[in-house]
Amino acid sequence: MTRTSSPMLAPAPGPHHGPGAGANIRPLTFYLGTHQPGWLDAAPVPLFISDRRLRSYKTFPRAARLWALDSGGFTELARYGTWDHGPTPAGYARQIRRYHDEIGHLAWAAPQDWMCEPFILAKTGLTVVEHQHRTVASVVQLRDLTDGLPIIPVLQGWTVGDYLRCISLYERAGIDLTAEPLVGVGSVCRRQATTQTGTLLATLHEHGIRRLHGFGVKITGLARSAYLLTSADSTAWSFAARGQPPLPGCGTRHKNCANCPRYAYRWHHRVTASLAAQPGPQLSLFDFPTGFDFPTGGSR
């Protein structure tokens, strides 16, 4: 894609980007990652659930509100280095159709994508470029197989240059990412420096791709990058809860709150309240209050 730089949004290096023409002025939709599909029918917040958890269910709950589907790609590739042990594209497409029809309120589904973290590449033995080709091919194929269900394109890469090449690959496949309602940004959750993620997101905005979903973003990174994201997901609450005593009132029910909806919804409320309280990117010299710097979660 050739596109001149927007003077309104330079891809500023460092952690604190200024607001640009494409900055999201609405609060982002923050999906709570959970391994518990049973929460769907009553969750007061949007959920992010993996096909790995859902596909064994014979009957499904009806979703109370919007939710999004993860393909489970990170686990699949981290374990096996291939999608060969996962569902076939046709099988995954059939499941997405069922989730859409039977659970309802499916906002979007991730493709069977190929993450580009170095240890994943070591596992698959393939190059970044090959992972990108396969990711784009999955989007094209799943869209074809699901006949218009909302499969989102996901950008994969490791360097910023990789992600820009991935934009071109989508373009060659006939998918204009600037016109998509949502574009996933993969391979960000295990980066050490959240500043790199901010730079990447700002660069994507500069290329006109401004409706972005951050997969498994770090919560501290989320504070800095929220205005560059339309949505994000995190399962970090569960990791945090595992290392803590149960909430008052939970002690008789479980050892810790790693699978506890009370804990998860409270955590979600605190994170979204903190994000809403941020005055905006102009005053982005902030971090979350102590206690919010949880380890990264999510599945990518």
Ligand SMILES: [Zn+2]
């Ligand atoms: Zn609990």
